[in-house]
Amino acid sequence: MKIGWIGAGIMGSPMIMHLIDRQYEVHVYARHAEKIKPVLDKGAILEKEIKNLVQECDVICTMVGFPSDVKEVYEEIFKWVDAGKVCIDFTTSSPKLAEELNALGIQKQVDILDAPVTGGDVGAKKGTLTVLVGGKEEVYEEMKPIFESxxxxxxYCGKAGNGQYVKIANQIMIANNLQGICEAYQYLSDMSVDENMIISCLKNGAAGSRQLDLNGQKMFDGDYAPGFYVKHFIKDLKIATSESKVPLTGVKTVINEYLDLVDRGYSEKGTQCLIEYFK
Structure with missing residues (x-):
């Protein structure tokens, strides 16, 4: 099976490397080949045009930034893709767009899976990502060895778009969790109590969380190296508010806080930099 991959960024590159370790032949399209040198050194085959990648490969995978990027890339893919092939979008994108892509795929007799991942760059490097898949269950089962790489x-989350809906729910939970950590930090700071006790005293109790484990110390140390970019998190949260039937008050608050940080130059920092808003 030949796999085509579009989007070899902070998440995509290690995912490609795991596929190569599993002995898959991976073809990669990139506008700037110099940016994916580690992937090419690992054995990936560079394609200079999406057309060549789509025509050469059996499965086409995408991992780009924003829904607008997904739409643009799939407009090009659909020009060249043959009936019977499979496309998998690993981007965290709009559930409604995933449904639209699936409908277009049906017209072209191409199976589309939405398969956003969670686990950040650490999970991508370690091969421990959580993969949330929407689309035909039989296609999911066929593609499962790719996900397991x-x-x-x-x-398997159900019909087309469901993988995206579940991923957006994940982002909603993370946003409110990060907000809670930051508010607790501010509370202790205002009371002249060592803020690091949030970690030393509370991480193993009922208030403990994955976000506190992964990002707590980074937040307090000022380590904002991106495991997941602020600009992409804002994108995800805006998808949540635009497609939600409930107010999502906490998410709207967090979006505004991050937008303030973007104005201060934090767009390409990690999500843990939310703590800066409270300092």
């Missing part, structure tokens, strides 16, 4: 927990 870089994922630890693989879930």
């Amino acid at each position: 870089f994922g630890k927990d693989i879930y």
Whole structure:
């Protein structure tokens, strides 16, 4: 099976490397080949045009930034893709767009899966991502070995778009969790109590969380190296508010806080930099 991959960024590159370790032949399209040198050194085959990648490969995978990027890339893919092939979008994108792509795929007799991942760059490097898949269940089962190349927990979420809906729910939970950590930090600071006690005293109790484990110390140390970019998190949260039937008050608050940080130059920092808003 030949796999084509579009989007070899902070998440995509290690995912490609895991596929190569599993002996898959991976073809990669990139506008700037110099930016994916480690992937090419690992054995990936560079394609200079999306047309060549789509025509050469059996499965086409995408991992780009924003829904607008997904739409643009799939407009090009659909020009060249043959009936019977499979496309998998690993981007965290709009559930409604995933449904639209699936409908277009049906017209072209191409199976489309939405398969956003969670676990950050650490999970991508370790091959321990959670993969959330929407689309035909029989196609999910057929593609499962691909997901298992870089994922630890693989879930079939139901019809097209459901993988995206579940991923957006994940982002909603993370946003409110990060907000809670920051508010607790501010509370202790105002009371002249060592803020680091949030970690030393509370991480193993009922208030403990994955976000506190992964990002707590980074937040307090001022380590904002991106495991997941602020600009992409804002994108995800805006998808949540635009497609939600409930107010999502906490998410709207967090978006505004991040937008303030973007104005201060934090767009390409990690999500843990939210703490800067409270300092």
